[in-house]
Amino acid sequence: MTNAVLLRITGEVAKPCELTFADLAAVDAMHQIADVSPLAGGRAGTAITLEGLLQVAQAKSSAKYLGLHSQTDNFHASIPLDGVRSKAFLIYQLNGEPLSLKAGGPCRFFVPDHLACRSAEIDECANVKFVDTLELTAAKGHDNRPHDDAAHAQLHANEKSHQQ
Numbered sequence: 001m002t003n004a005v006l007l008r009i010t011g012e013v014a015k016p017c018e019l020t021f022a023d024l025a026a027v028d029a030m031h032q033i034a035d036v037s038p039l040a041g042g043r044a045g046t047a048i049t050l051e052g053l054l055q056v057a058q059a060k061s062s063a064k065y066l067g068l069h070s071q072t073d074n075f076h077a078s079i080p081l082d083g084v085r086s087k088a089f090l091i092y093q094l095n096g097e098p099l100s101l102k103a104g105g106p107c108r109f110f111v112p113d114h115l116a117c118r119s120a121e122i123d124e125c126a127n128v129k130f131v132d133t134l135e136l137t138a139a140k141g142h143d144n145r146p147h148d149d150a151a152h153a154q155l156h157a158n159e160k161s162h163q164q
């Protein structure tokens, strides 16, 4: 289990990586946020800053968009890197354990002070859960966030039925 790859970082990076829970926990303490709850609206857990992950993978200057991919439920977002670079983080740990699927794990992307759903490119919908891959791209990549009220309502209805 500890050998399972939880996160891949691919695309416009000098050092593509496949990170296990142990790898994530071993990232320099200066990039770790021990308790995200003050920043993440009460959500608990430990995170690595996006900046820290970009350093681990050595993101190239050609990287302009951040792709957030979840194979778990086929949810994808692609957002301008500049807008999130200095403040976003990836929650991966809770009480010393990998973040559970129920809590959006194994990796959950979070941007503090996000805007309301569908109000902007960087909105609450971009807080992708069950993230398995961060993909840096030069241009906007695959993004299947809901575009209209009906699609958004349907997505949340599906989420509720998954949780029951």
Ligand SMILES: Nc1nc2c(c(=O)[nH]1)N[C@H]1C(S)=C(S)[C@@H](COP(=O)(O)O)O[C@H]1N2
Pocket (backbone or CB within 6 Å): 070, 073, 075, 117, 124, 125, 126, 127, 128, 129, 130, 131, 155, 159
């Ligand atoms: N993998 C995945 N991440 C996702 C979603 C999803 O359906 N799948 N929904 C998004 C949307 S539309 C919103 S508004 C937020 C909701 O986060 P919450 O479940 O904590 O309320 O998660 C986002 N992240």
Ligand SMILES: [Mo]
Pocket (backbone or CB within 6 Å): 117, 118, 124, 125, 152
């Ligand atoms: Mo949303």
